[in-house]
Amino acid sequence: MNLPDPRLAFAFEVRVGVADSLHVGxxxxxxxxxxxxxxxxxxxxxxxGVVLPGGGDWSTTRGTTTELDARYLLRAADGAVIDIVNRGFWRADPDIERRVDAGEDIGETEYYYRTSPVFRTDAEQHRWLAESVFVGLARGEAGQVCIRFFEVL
Structure with missing residues (x-):
């Protein structure tokens, strides 16, 4: 049986403002x-819409890979609230890591920063979010985390 290759359709980009990270250990x-x-x-x-303040990202670094586990809320332009649980991985070679730590904006293709979000809402007009699989391509830019979300068709 030949299965089709997955196709992706761009849905939206989220630009998330973040505060300084706290070391938990x-x-x-x-x-x-x-x-x-x-x-x-x-x-x-x-x-x-907007990203609501609150929520956060718990990240665990083991060796050169960081596992991400973020949870926060979106408010759509029509007022509906959407919960997002966004898990993924970040890894880069040491030179890219140094450039990121120095505050340089690095393109999505220069390191691995990918996520797998799950959305929840009871707003009928946004049920498509809770009924499809998505992937996110993330990057740091101007002090924000920017994630482009694609629906897997």
């Missing part, structure tokens, strides 16, 4: 951090 071989979410914007062909 966890033990040998890994570091746990928490990054508070301060707000942001949502824009794109399928959804517009």
């Amino acid at each position: 966890r033990g040998p071989g890994e570091v746990l951090m928490f990054t508070p979410i301060t707000g942001g914007t949502v824009s794109g062909p399928r959804l517009t």
Whole structure:
């Protein structure tokens, strides 16, 4: 049986404002951090609105890979509230890491920063979010985390 290759359709981009990360710690071989979410914007062909302040990203670094576990809320332009749980991974070679740490904006293709979001809402007009699979391509830009979300068709 031949299965089709997945196709992706751009849905929207989220630009998330974040506060300074807090070191939590966890033990040998890994570091746990928490990054508070301060707000942001949502824009794109399928959804517009804002990122509500609150929520955050718990990140665990083991070696050169960071596992991400973010949870926050979006408010659509029509007032509907959408919950997002966004998990993923970030990894880069040491030179890219140094450039990121120095505050340089690095393009999405120069490191691995991918997410797998799950959305929840009871707003009928946004049920498509809770009934489809999405992938996110993330990057840091101007002190924000920018994530382009694509629906898997």
